Amino acid sequence: MAKKSILNKVFIGVLITLFSSVLFAQKPRTVSGTLINSDGDGLKGITVLLLSEDGTEANRDETSKKGDFKLKKIPPGNYTLEADGGEAGKVSSPVEVSKKNVKLGDISLANEVVDTPKVPESIEVPTQDSTPDAIAFQPDAGKDYILNELSFEIKKMTAELKYLNEEIENLKALSKMWVNPLAIYSKEIIMKNGSTVFGKIVYQDEESIKVESLVGYLIINRQDVVRIVDNVVTEEQAEYVPEQVRDSYTPPPMPKLAEPQYTSSERETSNKYSANCVLMGNISEKKDAQGNIVFNGEIKNIGGRRSDFVKVDFVFRKNWSGETKTLTTFVRGGYHTFDSGITTDATLLPGATGAFELYVPHDFGSFIGYSYVVDWEEYE
Numbered sequence: 535m536a537k538k539s540i541l542n543k544v545f546i547g548v549l550i551t552l553f554s555s556v557l558f559a560q561k562p563r564t565v566s567g568t569l570i571n572s573d574g575d576g577l578k579g580i581t582v583l584l585l586s587e588d589g590t591e592a593n594r595d596e597t598s599k600k601g602d603f604k605l606k607k608i609p610p611g612n613y614t615l616e617a618d619g620g621e622a623g624k625v626s627s628p629v630e631v632s633k634k635n636v637k638l639g640d641i642s643l644a645n646e647v648v649d650t651p652k653v654p655e656s657i658e659v660p661t662q663d664s665t666p667d668a669i670a671f672q673p674d675a676g677k678d679y680i681l682n683e684l685s686f687e688i689k690k691m692t693a694e695l696k697y698l699n700e701e702i703e704n705l706k707a708l709s710k711m712w713v714n715p716l717a718i719y720s721k722e723i724i725m726k727n728g729s730t731v732f733g734k735i736v737y738q739d740e741e742s743i744k745v746e747s748l749v750g751y752l753i754i755n756r757q758d759v760v761r762i763v764d765n766v767v768t769e770e771q772a773e774y775v776p777e778q779v780r781d782s783y784t785p786p787p788m789p790k791l792a793e794p795q796y797t798s799s800e801r802e803t804s805n806k807y808s809a810n811c812v813l814m815g816n817i818s819e820k821k822d823a824q825g826n827i828v829f830n831g832e833i834k835n836i837g838g839r840r841s842d843f844v845k846v847d848f849v850f851r852k853n854w855s856g857e858t859k860t861l862t863t864f865v866r867g868g869y870h871t872f873d874s875g876i877t878t879d880a881t882l883l884p885g886a887t888g889a890f891e892l893y894v895p896h897d898f899g900s901f902i903g904y905s906y907v908v909d910w911e912e913y914e
Contacts, residue, residue, distance in 0.1 A: 562607040563631050565593075565615070567638030569601040571622050576601025577643065580622075584629070585614045608636075619643045719747065722763040722903050723754065735762075761813075763903055810837030811844055811882060811908050827894040833865050833908060835882035841910040842870060844880050846890050850901040859901075863892040872913065882910075 565584060569577045582603045584592045592613060595603040610631050615638070618624040623643035629636060723731040723745065731754070733747035743754045817831040829848065835841050844865040849858050867888035870881040882888050 562609055563633075564635040565605040565608050565613075565629060565631060565638065566635070567603060567615075568640050569597050569603065569617055569619065569625075570640050570642050571619070572642065574640075577619055577622055580617055580619050582615065582617045584608065585616060587612055615641075617641070617643065721745070724760045724763065724905060725754075726758050726760055761905075763905075808837050809835055809839045809841035809882075809884070809910060809912050811835050811841050811910050813906070813908060814887065817906070825896040827898075829863075829892040829894070830889070832887050832889050833882065834887045835884055838884055839912055840870070840884065841882045842880070842913055843878055844882050844888060844908070844910040846892070847907045847909060848892060848904055849906070850894075850898075850904045852899065852901050854902065859898070861892060861894065863890050865890045 567582075569580055569582070571577055576597070576599065578597055578599050578601065580597045580601075581594060582597065582605070583594050584605050586592045593605040593608060595605050597603045608631050610633070613629045613631060614626060615629045616624070616626045625641055625643050627638075627641065629638070719732045719734050721733055721735055723733065723743070725731065731745060731747060731752065733745035733752065735743060736746050736751070737744040738756070741756055743756055743759065745752045745754060811833050814832040814834045817829050820828050820830075822828055831846070833844055833846065835844075844867060845862055846865070848861045848863075850861070851858055864880040865882065865888035867880050867882045868886060869877060869879050871877040880888070
């Protein structure tokens with residue numbers, strides 16, 4: 535019985551000891567200390583934080599006049615004490631709270647040194663006035679030579695490419711000149727013998743005309759010229775010739791204009807008493823507001839007989855392939871009534887003059903040149 539009583543007392547004592555130790559271990563503790571500066575003086579009004587292991591705030595306090603702080607009711611565990619005194623410095627220190635209150639004593643705040651790259655005092659920035667001991671950039675002569683050579687070659691190739699482009703443009707201009715003479719020469723000189731000269735008039739007087747053409751300079755007697763026509767052809771209107779055959783290409787021959795077909799079988803040009811209608815001056819050309827081309831001129835009967843149904847046939851050359859179109863206009867002359875009762879207003883008596891006007895509609899299309907024939911009939 536006595537042995538059982540002793541065992542009970544021992545068991546109860548162990549339980550009390552374990553319980554008291556647990557209660558003692560879980561009892562909150564106090565963490566205290568004093569914040570001082572580098573001179574040992576206490577720092578007032580600085581907030582002291584106690585952070586748990588997960589970074590959350592466990593407690594905080596503000597230092598007194600002497601720099602003292604006290605953090606109460608801190609459960610046992612591992613913490614971090616942090617304080618930031620501004621210019622005085624900052625501190626971050628681990629703190630372990632266990633069975634007893636923690637007294638940290640004096641905690642000195644120190645300014646943290648920021649790890650910023652510094653130029654050693656012995657190294658100076660190279661300048662023009664730097665001493666021989668200063669560090670300077672030493673260029674590689676081999677690399678500079680290669681760069682200079684490459685730069686020279688690039689400039690040389692650029693100049694050659696520019697020269698070749700100019701040569702190509704000159705060749706294109708020459709090819710256009712041979713494919714279409716009117717691309718550079720806008721004058722078409724129609725001769726009495728039926729030939730046509732394309733060129734540029736560089737000089738003229740009352741007797742002769744000096745013309746620059748594809749075959750050189752020509753001196754033409756003015757009396758051999760029937761008419762000079764201005765032909766301005768845009769580049770889009772010129773006939774396209776593939777480059778593969780351009781060297782061997784020759785433009786087709788110009789269409790041969792038919793001689794005037796006189797309707798009057800009795801006409802004899804050698805008879806001085808026959809009619810003879812000719813163009814007075816030049817044919818004017820203009821465009822109206824609708825884009826139609828209008829040709830105007832005057833016809834005079836310099837012969838010795840009356841001319842009837844006087845008209846002007848215009849033959850327009852559409853392209854260099856020989857395509858032509860003909861438009862006709864009658865002269866506004868005097869009235870004459872024949873025995874058959876037919877009346878015409880296109881009659882020119884000897885010495886009379888009549889005007890004509892030809893409208894070329896806008897949808898007629900472009901043309902590279904034209905020629906004309908004056909025609910009439912003669913009746914008793």
